[in-house]
Amino acid sequence: MGDYRIIEVKQDILADNDRDAAELRREMKRQGTFLLNLMSSPGAGKTTTLVRTIRMLRDELKIGIMEADIDSDVDARTIAGTGVRAIQLHTGGMCHLDAAMTRQGIEELGTEDLDLVVLENVGNLVCPAEFDTGAARNIMILSVPEGDDKPLKYPLMFQISDVVLINKCDVLPVFDDFSREAVTERIRMRNPDCEIFFVSARTGEGFEAWIDWLRRETAAFQKKEDDHA
Amino acid sequence: MGDYRIIEVKQDILADNDRDAAELRREMKRQGTFLLNLMSSPGAGKTTTLVRTIRMLRDELKIGIMEADIDSDVDARTIAGTGVRAIQLHTGGMCHLDAAMTRQGIEELGTEDLDLVVLENVGNLVCPAEFDTGAARNIMILSVPEGDDKPLKYPLMFQISDVVLINKCDVLPVFDDFSREAVTERIRMRNPDCEIFFVSARTGEGFEAWIDWLRRETAAFQKKEDDHA
Numbered sequence: 403m404g405d406y407r408i409i410e411v412k413q414d415i416l417a418d419n420d421r422d423a424a425e426l427r428r429e430m431k432r433q434g435t436f437l438l439n440l441m442s443s444p445g446a447g448k449t450t451t452l453v454r455t456i457r458m459l460r461d462e463l464k465i466g467i468m469e470a471d472i473d474s475d476v477d478a479r480t481i482a483g484t485g486v487r488a489i490q491l492h493t494g495g496m497c498h499l500d501a502a503m504t505r506q507g508i509e510e511l512g513t514e515d516l517d518l519v520v521l522e523n524v525g526n527l528v529c530p531a532e533f534d535t536g537a538a539r540n541i542m543i544l545s546v547p548e549g550d551d552k553p554l555k556y557p558l559m560f561q562i563s564d565v566v567l568i569n570k571c572d573v574l575p576v577f578d579d580f581s582r583e584a585v586t587e588r589i590r591m592r593n594p595d596c597e598i599f600f601v602s603a604r605t606g607e608g609f610e611a612w613i614d615w616l617r618r619e620t621a622a623f624q625k626k627e628d629d630h631a
Numbered sequence: 632m633g634d635y636r637i638i639e640v641k642q643d644i645l646a647d648n649d650r651d652a653a654e655l656r657r658e659m660k661r662q663g664t665f666l667l668n669l670m671s672s673p674g675a676g677k678t679t680t681l682v683r684t685i686r687m688l689r690d691e692l693k694i695g696i697m698e699a700d701i702d703s704d705v706d707a708r709t710i711a712g713t714g715v716r717a718i719q720l721h722t723g724g725m726c727h728l729d730a731a732m733t734r735q736g737i738e739e740l741g742t743e744d745l746d747l748v749v750l751e752n753v754g755n756l757v758c759p760a761e762f763d764t765g766a767a768r769n770i771m772i773l774s775v776p777e778g779d780d781k782p783l784k785y786p787l788m789f790q791i792s793d794v795v796l797i798n799k800c801d802v803l804p805v806f807d808d809f810s811r812e813a814v815t816e817r818i819r820m821r822n823p824d825c826e827i828f829f830v831s832a833r834t835g836e837g838f839e840a841w842i843d844w845l846r847r848e849t850a851a852f853q854k855k856e857d858d859h860a
Contacts, residue, residue, distance in 0.1 A: 443672045443673045443674060443754070443777075444672045444756045444777055444781055444784065444785060445672060445774075445776060445777025445778045445781060446777075471784055472757065472784065472785060472786070472787075473783070473784060473785075473786050474780075474783040474784050476780055476783060476784070477784075495757075495761070495787065497726060497755070497757035497758050524757065525672070525756065525757075525784070525785075526726070526755055526756070526757050526758075527673050527754065527755070528701065528724075528726035528753065528754075528755050528758070529726050529755075529757070529758065532724070545674075545776065547674060547774065547776035547799065547802070548672075548673055548674025548675075549674045551703075551705055552673055552674060554702070554703040554705060555673065555700055555701065555702060555703050555705070555706075555754070556673060556701060556702075556754075557701070557702050558701075558724070570776065573776070573802070573805055573806075576802055576805055577802075
């Protein structure tokens, strides 16, 4: 009693998704469309974050959104309300998107004229991290109420994310066991180069720094394309 | 612009887990150990809920806990602090537990003398819903900050859950777009027989009703076993 052991239980998955992802990434690069893969737990605020991001950038960038969900289209409806090009992907029960599914979305959305496309992945901290979608960058949202221990428990998600947005910072006073320092240290342990922004999609707090990053990265991505051309 | 279409993108999974689950369920029934499968998103409060539940019941029931995580053992350490028998299952990256993995945990934990065993599944609203663990009942936790639209987006999880605990109700005042009525209606749409309890694992609000349910169901489960013997 009071003691416990650690048992390794295991099963198999995975196919040959990496080549498809690399090919899609090359095509998007040639086309000059910056594709982001946005991931989080259910309810961390992906759609609210997207809506505010779109409002702040839609006058300077041509934006498209792919909403992936197992069921329902409430998010696509919300996104479509912002006036940008949007599409809903239903995964038929699947817990993540792979490169082939992303490609179907890209082809249906039509992205040749777009500067920035965001794929809102299925709400899940596990499976989406295992499948390269072909996006240029992985963005993840961790919301304050989920707790600052998540980088300990879902290591791969943090390891593969180029940016982590810590969302719902407006409720930090009521979730006072959440430590900005602890979460930062735990994220850096998984990925020393990760960009971390503390934001609130509800109030707009901290969004300038995130939007600056996005503006800068989109421009750099297209610039490099021009150099290459 | 402003419009969107719905595209069905699909892939394959699944094996023959159902027979293993049914067999494990029969064995636990013969043994008189009530096995619960506890599921939620990351950070919804599974461990905090378990700790409070254990404290309220440990003097009347012999309890065992299996903590499943992809990595880390912070939760098992917390649970072990309550003095009940606990074990940590590492899934080696897997996003859910199946019946065979649950059986390994049961065998390692040793459950013959226990009244109640809780399997804390991987934090994920998608994959755990697809795999019968062999538990007698499925319990899920939805936390208020995640939003009241989750039964629309993760239908299977709500459909297969016998009980939904709506946790973090102490923060309802700051998440005032969360409607108790809307979430109740949406859960019932997926599963009309689902028991719903509004609780706060942090403050203990609403726990009496949940504990009563658990006490009653554990007794009924063991009673039926006696009848059968």
